Amino acid sequence: MSESSVERSDPSAGPSIVLVEPQLGENIGMVARAMANFGLTDLRLVNPRDGWPSEKARAAASRADHVIDAVRLFDRLENAIADRNFVLATTARPRDSFKPVRGPEQAAADLRARVAAGQGTAILFGRERWGLNNEEVGLADEIVTFPVDPSFASLNIAQAVLLMSYAFQAAGKAGDTAPRFSAPEAPPATKDDLFRLFQHLESSLERAGYFFPEAKREVMTQNLRTMLTKANFSEPEIHTLRGVIKAFDYEARRARVDHEAGGTDRHPEGEA
Template sequence: MSETTGQQGPVGAGPAIVLVEPQLGENIGMVARAMANFGLADLRLVNPRDGWPNEKARAAASRADHVVDAVRLFATLEEATADLNFVMATTARARDSFKPVRGPEAAAVDLRRRAAEGQGTGILFGRERWGLTNEEVGLADEIVTFPVDPKFASLNIAQAVLLMSYAFQAAGREGDQSPRFEAKVPEPATKEDLFRLFHHLEASLERAGYFFPEPKREVMTQNIRTMLTKANLSEPEVHTLRGVIKAFDYEAAQLRKKLGDAS
């Protein structure tokens, strides 16, 4: 018999995340946090070692309380997946099985399609130390594995759930991989502001004796103007540069005054 400790999520909203005999409450909490990051909420536990509820899990969930509060507890994997139509098993090892094997991206696309059709779907994750047994993998419809370095293929549960949760969300964006927000880009400076910067800088360099020898003045000036034009400076950036030049001019004037007083 299963013990329910929360409400079942809406069918089709996303795959159920099924943890088989998880050992540490902290890992369960980090799984809940990873799910919440990408909009998943149906977390099912099969015979967790330290029981449930678990305060260490809630602390590690970092305010993903809606996932923790909706956790459902089951005695067997069969009970945990009984209401689902399609289940994938995660594993890093090749199995003696003829089940289809997918990467996370392809798996997520298929899960999205099935969810849109109203199917209940789930993803199985095994124990921290040795994953899923062959018998448990045998209960799944397909296998999903991650393209990790074969020399170090071990992922902890939260990492694996995070990868699948992200892949599921990305699969629903129809190729749009733009970030959640973008930096605000100021308008480019007007040419009038840019010309004032040219004149200000060139006057300062003239006082500092930069344009030497004289025959190279035109080339040196053009190089400076080309560099500043290519930078596509914004109005605030132009004003900042002029403030920097003004500060240098002030210090140079103070130095000249001190030298003049000393002489």
């Protein structure tokens, strides 16, 4: 199936992702999965080597079926982007072109603005082995490239799509890239809790003979208190630490009792 033209898709859905002559169905599926992770749905294929539809693509999409089911096929790149107002071409290589070159963040912010203005946008991705040719890059308005290590600049196609999809979503959050969930915050410990921890720990260390020589006791105590204060412990963390100290104290007492009893192994009632 091929299309010489395409009905306009909803620009507010984000940029169209256009794969030019992708080779493996598995890679197309992983692209669909990456798009679905960040809310993009318009995937367009130009002459996929192994044809379409592809069960390998569907399997690799990991339930991103809504993207796979909506894939549109084209015989020419010009047809795939005919309804778009603005097109970016991705490339890792310098080109003999005077087109503006953007990083992913800057390019994504510009895409966001264009989408908000009602423009249809697209991002072009080339073949797995050698990307886009110069003629294909020439059809785009601007170039986007990734700040990868120049000694190993190769990204697979799904990685490249994932980076641009994430950048597009992040650009729509006005700088808010916080995780979508977070651990509940524990209440901070009161100073009284902290002082009780000092007292408990120092008493335990005193029994263990830690403060030696005596002349250094004050410095050693202050060092301990400074470390514990800087940690900004929560209330549950203080309780946990005191439980740890209590367990060490118990073992130390039991060792003393065993020693005084001539090495007889004793356990508190109910302990195995």
